[in-house]
Amino acid sequence: MPFGLKNAGATYQRLVNHLFAPLIGNTMEVYVDDMLVKSRTADQHIPNLSAMFTILKQYKMRLNPTKCSFGVASGKFLGFMISQRGIEANPEKIQAILDMTIPKTVKDIQSLTGRVAALTRFISKATDRCAPFFKALKGTKRNITWTAECETAFSELKEYMGRAPLLSTPEHGDILVVYLSVSASAVSSVLIRSKDNAEHLVHYVSKALQDAEVRYPDIEKLAFCLVVSARRLRPYFQAHTIHVLTNQPLRQVLQKPETSGRLVKWAIELGEFDIHYKPRPAMRGQAVADFLSEFTKPQASAATQLITEPNPSPIQDQTPTENTLDLTQPLWTLFVDGSSNAQGCGAGLVLVSPDKVALEYALRFNFQASNNEAEYEALLAGLRLAKEMDARQIQIFSDSQLVVHQVNQDFTAKDASMTAYLQHARHLLATFHAHSIKQVPRSENSHADALVRLASALEQGMGRHIHIEFLAQPSTQAPLICTIDHSPTWMDPILQFLQNQTLPANPAEARRVRHRSARYLVINGSLYKRGFSLPYLRCPTPEEGHYVLREIHEGICGNHSGAGSLAHKAIRQGYFWPSLHTDAQAFTQKCDKCQRFANIPQLPAEPLTAMVSPWPFAQWGLDLIGPMPEGKGQVKYAVVAVDYFTKWAEAEALATITAARIESFVWQSIVCRFGIPNSIVTDNGRQFDNAKFKQFCSNLKIRLCFASPAHPQSNGQVEAVNKIIKKTLKTKLDKAKGCWPELLPEVLWHRIAFGRHHTGARSLTVASPLFTFCRCVSVFLFSSVLAVYWSVGCDNERSMMIDPKACFSRTFAVAA
The missing domain is CATH 1.10.287 (Helix Hairpins)
Structure with missing residues (x-):
C-alpha cells in the first residue's frame, strides 16, 4: 500500500x-x-x-x-516486559520517572503526568496520586504553584514506581475479583485473581470525577466506579465471572426502578456480564492494600448534620454493648416519633445509612390512633424501610418510654392493641442480624418530631417540602388474603434466582436462567422485563395474561384486532411474556366475531403513497359513512374527519347530511378545538362541493381540495379510518345494529388511544394519535387493575415510577 x-x-x-x-x-x-x-x-x-x-x-x-x-525468556511486547512471571512495566519508562527532577514549568508537570498515564495499569489509585499535580496545572499557564502536597506526592510516586507491581494473566475459567474505592475526586478499582490461596494483580483502573460526577451520591459513585471498570476491562468482564466485593447495597440499588435514570442505564449496561456481588472478607494481598476502605472521604449530608451535630449523645454516649451490635459492620441508625392530636394522627422517621445519608419519611393515618399506637406505627414503618434498604443491623432511638421498654422486655404489654403491636415489632426485629433500641429525650429527637408534626397537621394552607404517605389501616390489621393455587410458570426459575440467588441443578439450565435473568428485575414481588427504554414490561401470570388479551381484544377499548396487532398493543400497554404472540394468535382464532367479520383481502398490495402534512392539524380528511341502520334520534349517517399528521379522528352521528350540518361539524369539532386548518380534503359529494361550504372555507382561508372521482385513494387516510370504524361497530354490535351511535365515542377512543392505520408492528408510525398530540398515554381498565410502571421525565434526569393502581387508591404515595 x-x-x-x-x-x-x-x-x-x-x-x-x-x-x-x-x-x-x-x-x-x-x-x-x-x-x-x-x-x-x-x-x-x-x-x-x-x-x-x-x-x-x-x-x-x-x-x-x-x-x-x-x-x-523475556522480551518487550507493546511497551511491556513479558515473561513467564507475568507482565512487568517497561524499565525504561519507570527509570524516566525516577530520573525526573522537581517540575518547574507547566511542560514539566505535563511530561510527568503523561509518563504516569502510560503506566496507569500498574499504579494503584493513579488519579488520586496525581491529583496534586493536576491542581498545580490550574491557573495561569506561565507560573505553577508547587506546594508541599505536590512534593509529598512526587516523592511517594517515585517510591511506588521503584517497586512497581507485577501483573498476572488470568486463565480460562478463573473467577476474577473486583475491589472498588471512591474518593472525593476520583474512583478507582483493582482486578485480581486468586491462585494458590493468594491474590495476584491483573489490572488497576482509575478515573477522575468531572463536573456533575463529583456531586453524585456516594452509592452512585460506587456504581459509576463499577461501570468505568467494566468499560475499561471489557475483555476480562466478557470472558470471566466477576465477583464484586463490597459491603454496600450495590446490587439492590442497581435493581430498584425508583433510582435515577443513570442508574437504570448502568444496570442495563452491566446486565450483559456475569457479575456477582459478595460481602468483603479480610484482605490479604499487597495489591489491594489501598482498597481497604470503599469510601476514603465520606461526605456527610446536610440532613445528617442536622441530626448528629447538635446532640451527638444518642450515638456517642449510648453505644450499645458489643454482644448486641458488631461495630465493625455497617450500622444503620433510625430515629422515630409518633403523634396523635385533634388535628390528626401521624408518624415521622429518619433513617441514617452507614454513609451518613439521611432518608426522611412522614406518614399520616387515615384512622384514629392513640399516642402509643402512633409511636408503634412509626417504629414499624422505620423497620420496614430499613428492611427494604437491606440493613443488617440497626440502632433505634425513640422518645416513647412505653415502646422502648416493652420492646426491651422491661414492661409487660397488657392491652390487646399494645400486645398486637409488640408482636409485630418483634417479628420485624427478628429479621435483622442485630438491633438495639434506646430511649432519648424529645429534645434529642427533634428531626423526627418535626416530621411527625408535619404529617399530623392539617393540610390546608401548608407549603409541603416533605412527601407524606397515607396509611389506610393499622399495621396490626391483617389484610384479607384469598389463596389461589397457580401452576408452575416460566417466571419461577427467574424469580428464584433474582430473589434468592437459587439456580436449577442442571448446569445448562442454570446458565440459561442466569443469562435470561439479566433482562428482568423484581419490583414488589412481581417480575418485570427491562429494556433500553422505559417503561418496564410487567410479566403477568397465564391467568392475568389471558385477562389482558381479552380486555384489549373485546373490552371497552377493544376493536377485535388481529393477532399481530393484539400482541403489539399488549406490549405497548406494558405487558410481556415469551408466548405473547402465540397466545394472541390462539385467542383471535377462537373469537367467533373475528371469524365472521374479519376483512378478507381481495385486492393485491400496492406501494405506499406518501402524504405530507407540515404540522399537526394542518390538513384534515373529511368523509361520510352511511346510510347505516337507523339509531336513536333517527341518525343513520356519520361524518368522519382525520388529521393527516397525528392521525387524530373526530366523528359525529347525523340524521341528515346537508351542507349546514357539515359546516357545523367542521366549525365545532375542528376549528373550535384544534384551530383553523390549512386545507381540507374531501370527495366530490354535494355536501362538500357546494357554494355555501366553499364560501365558509374561503372566509376562514381554508384551502378546499377534492379527490379525483376515479381515484378515491387520494383521500385514503379517512377512507381507511372509515373502514376501521365500520368493522369495529360491526364486530361489537353483532345483531344490535341500531345501537351504533352510542358506541361511536368508544370506537373513537380506541382509535385515538391505540392508533393508526394498522395498530400492529407493521405500522410506520409507532406512536398513537394521543401520544403524538399530548405526549401521554391513555389508562385502561387492565392498566389500573394490574400495576404497570410508567416513566415520567423530570428536570434532574431522574425517572419517577408511578403505579396507577396506587395513585388512584390513595391521595399521595412516595416509595421509600
Missing part, C-alpha cells in the same frame, strides 16, 4: 490476522508488525517458530534480523 493512507494500519492488521489465524491465541500474538511466538517449554519453541516461518515463506514475507530476538 502507498504511504499516507489512513487505513494502512488496519489493512495490515487484517492481513496478519488472516495469515496467522491458526496460531494467534495459541502459540503466537500479533499486533501490526509486532510478532511474538510463545512456548511453555524450550522443546516446543523450535516447532512453534517453524510453523511461523512456514507461513512467512508461503506468503513471501520477510523479517528484519536486526529487530528480531530468538529463544529469550
Whole structure:
C-alpha cells in the first residue's frame, strides 16, 4: 500500500490476522508488525517458530534480523516486559520517572503526568496520586504553584514506581475479583485473581470525577466506579465471572426502578456480564492494600448534620454493648416519633445509612390512633424501610418510654392493641442480624418530631417540602388474603434466582436462567422485563395474561384486532411474556366475531403513497359513512374527519347530511378545538362541493381540495379510518345494529388511544394519535387493575415510577 493512507494500519492488521489465524491465541500474538511466538517449554519453541516461518515463506514475507530476538525468556511486547512471571512495566519508562527532577514549568508537570498515564495499569489509585499535580496545572499557564502536597506526592510516586507491581494473566475459567474505592475526586478499582490461596494483580483502573460526577451520591459513585471498570476491562468482564466485593447495597440499588435514570442505564449496561456481588472478607494481598476502605472521604449530608451535630449523645454516649451490635459492620441508625392530636394522627422517621445519608419519611393515618399506637406505627414503618434498604443491623432511638421498654422486655404489654403491636415489632426485629433500641429525650429527637408534626397537621394552607404517605389501616390489621393455587410458570426459575440467588441443578439450565435473568428485575414481588427504554414490561401470570388479551381484544377499548396487532398493543400497554404472540394468535382464532367479520383481502398490495402534512392539524380528511341502520334520534349517517399528521379522528352521528350540518361539524369539532386548518380534503359529494361550504372555507382561508372521482385513494387516510370504524361497530354490535351511535365515542377512543392505520408492528408510525398530540398515554381498565410502571421525565434526569393502581387508591404515595 502507498504511504499516507489512513487505513494502512488496519489493512495490515487484517492481513496478519488472516495469515496467522491458526496460531494467534495459541502459540503466537500479533499486533501490526509486532510478532511474538510463545512456548511453555524450550522443546516446543523450535516447532512453534517453524510453523511461523512456514507461513512467512508461503506468503513471501520477510523479517528484519536486526529487530528480531530468538529463544529469550523475556522480551518487550507493546511497551511491556513479558515473561513467564507475568507482565512487568517497561524499565525504561519507570527509570524516566525516577530520573525526573522537581517540575518547574507547566511542560514539566505535563511530561510527568503523561509518563504516569502510560503506566496507569500498574499504579494503584493513579488519579488520586496525581491529583496534586493536576491542581498545580490550574491557573495561569506561565507560573505553577508547587506546594508541599505536590512534593509529598512526587516523592511517594517515585517510591511506588521503584517497586512497581507485577501483573498476572488470568486463565480460562478463573473467577476474577473486583475491589472498588471512591474518593472525593476520583474512583478507582483493582482486578485480581486468586491462585494458590493468594491474590495476584491483573489490572488497576482509575478515573477522575468531572463536573456533575463529583456531586453524585456516594452509592452512585460506587456504581459509576463499577461501570468505568467494566468499560475499561471489557475483555476480562466478557470472558470471566466477576465477583464484586463490597459491603454496600450495590446490587439492590442497581435493581430498584425508583433510582435515577443513570442508574437504570448502568444496570442495563452491566446486565450483559456475569457479575456477582459478595460481602468483603479480610484482605490479604499487597495489591489491594489501598482498597481497604470503599469510601476514603465520606461526605456527610446536610440532613445528617442536622441530626448528629447538635446532640451527638444518642450515638456517642449510648453505644450499645458489643454482644448486641458488631461495630465493625455497617450500622444503620433510625430515629422515630409518633403523634396523635385533634388535628390528626401521624408518624415521622429518619433513617441514617452507614454513609451518613439521611432518608426522611412522614406518614399520616387515615384512622384514629392513640399516642402509643402512633409511636408503634412509626417504629414499624422505620423497620420496614430499613428492611427494604437491606440493613443488617440497626440502632433505634425513640422518645416513647412505653415502646422502648416493652420492646426491651422491661414492661409487660397488657392491652390487646399494645400486645398486637409488640408482636409485630418483634417479628420485624427478628429479621435483622442485630438491633438495639434506646430511649432519648424529645429534645434529642427533634428531626423526627418535626416530621411527625408535619404529617399530623392539617393540610390546608401548608407549603409541603416533605412527601407524606397515607396509611389506610393499622399495621396490626391483617389484610384479607384469598389463596389461589397457580401452576408452575416460566417466571419461577427467574424469580428464584433474582430473589434468592437459587439456580436449577442442571448446569445448562442454570446458565440459561442466569443469562435470561439479566433482562428482568423484581419490583414488589412481581417480575418485570427491562429494556433500553422505559417503561418496564410487567410479566403477568397465564391467568392475568389471558385477562389482558381479552380486555384489549373485546373490552371497552377493544376493536377485535388481529393477532399481530393484539400482541403489539399488549406490549405497548406494558405487558410481556415469551408466548405473547402465540397466545394472541390462539385467542383471535377462537373469537367467533373475528371469524365472521374479519376483512378478507381481495385486492393485491400496492406501494405506499406518501402524504405530507407540515404540522399537526394542518390538513384534515373529511368523509361520510352511511346510510347505516337507523339509531336513536333517527341518525343513520356519520361524518368522519382525520388529521393527516397525528392521525387524530373526530366523528359525529347525523340524521341528515346537508351542507349546514357539515359546516357545523367542521366549525365545532375542528376549528373550535384544534384551530383553523390549512386545507381540507374531501370527495366530490354535494355536501362538500357546494357554494355555501366553499364560501365558509374561503372566509376562514381554508384551502378546499377534492379527490379525483376515479381515484378515491387520494383521500385514503379517512377512507381507511372509515373502514376501521365500520368493522369495529360491526364486530361489537353483532345483531344490535341500531345501537351504533352510542358506541361511536368508544370506537373513537380506541382509535385515538391505540392508533393508526394498522395498530400492529407493521405500522410506520409507532406512536398513537394521543401520544403524538399530548405526549401521554391513555389508562385502561387492565392498566389500573394490574400495576404497570410508567416513566415520567423530570428536570434532574431522574425517572419517577408511578403505579396507577396506587395513585388512584390513595391521595399521595412516595416509595421509600
